[in-house]
Amino acid sequence: MTAAAEEEAPRRGRSSPHGTSVEKAMRILEALAVPGGPHRLMDIAERAEVPRSTAYRLLAMLGAEGFVEPGGEGRYGIGSRLGGLAAQVVAVVSAGVGPALQELQQGAGGNTVHLAMRVGDHAVYLHKVDSDKPYEMRSRVGSQFLLHCTAIGKAILAHLPSEEVETITATAGMPARTPATITGLPALHAELAAVRERGYAVDDEENEATVRCIGAAVLDGSGAPRGGVSISTVTFAVDRTELLTYAPLLQATARRMADLV
Secondary structure (H helix, E strand, O other): OOHHHHHHHHHOOOOOOOOOHHHHHHHHHHHHOOOOOOEEHHHHHHHHOOOHHHHHHHHHHHHHOOOEEEEEOOEEEEOHHHHHHHHHHHHHHHHHHHHHHHHHHHHOOOOEEEEEEEEOOEEEEEEEEOOOOOOOOOOOOOOEEOOOOOHHHHHHHOOOOHHHHHHHHHHHOOOOOOOOOOOOHHHHHHHHHHHHHHOOEEEEOOOOOOEEEEEEEEEOOOOOEEEEEEEEEEOOOOOHHHHHOOHHHHHHHHHHHOOOO
16 A cells, blocks of 8 residues: 555544544544644654644644644644643543542552553653542642552553553663563563452552552453552651551452442
8 A cells, every 4th residue: 555545544434453533542642642842743643643744634633623833843732622621521421420539548558549541651640539648649639650569550460461551661661660671571570460369459669659549450341450549648757567457448448449430
């Protein structure tokens, strides 16, 4: 197929080796949402796995509708319409899951709880109930985080095929966030086996010093991980033994989330 034919096929709604035009546009939007924007055209095209000419055309179309905003110097960022849509989605989700997460926060000693959903090789916080303690977690709704070094992330990875875990870590990398971060695949696979056996994951200062969390996956009807729920504490106030006592309540909440998100 020539380049011209490849470009023309998606316009008629037919699939191509890279997907339909709708699928490509969705990948373009996901690429725009990666932290550090506005992003260069070449980076967006690479992340979305489309030719630059296709990325340029779709960005222009999305820009005309307000979903994309030029950022200058050939860069593109999230447009006001996409930002507004994201805010509406977060509001709808929060209205449904808020009471259940509030119950979890109260039952878990008043510590911070999060709900996050997987987006490609990262996860994104959708809801947070802050601790009633005199300290706060740095996390914020809408921010992305890595999977290999977080409780929610490892809970998600534990429910994926090993080949997919390796693809995710190859794409996102396994940077050492702290001296305790797991940075090798053999150690990560061993950790994920332990997560599956326990039914929840532990982040023991692996993403942030002095922060310890437990996380459980939110699964869909087929058993695939959609996201996860976590309880986050600080090591100088809550020891590991106390945190682990909240695991059954965390797992029950994760099962409730499956019907709410």
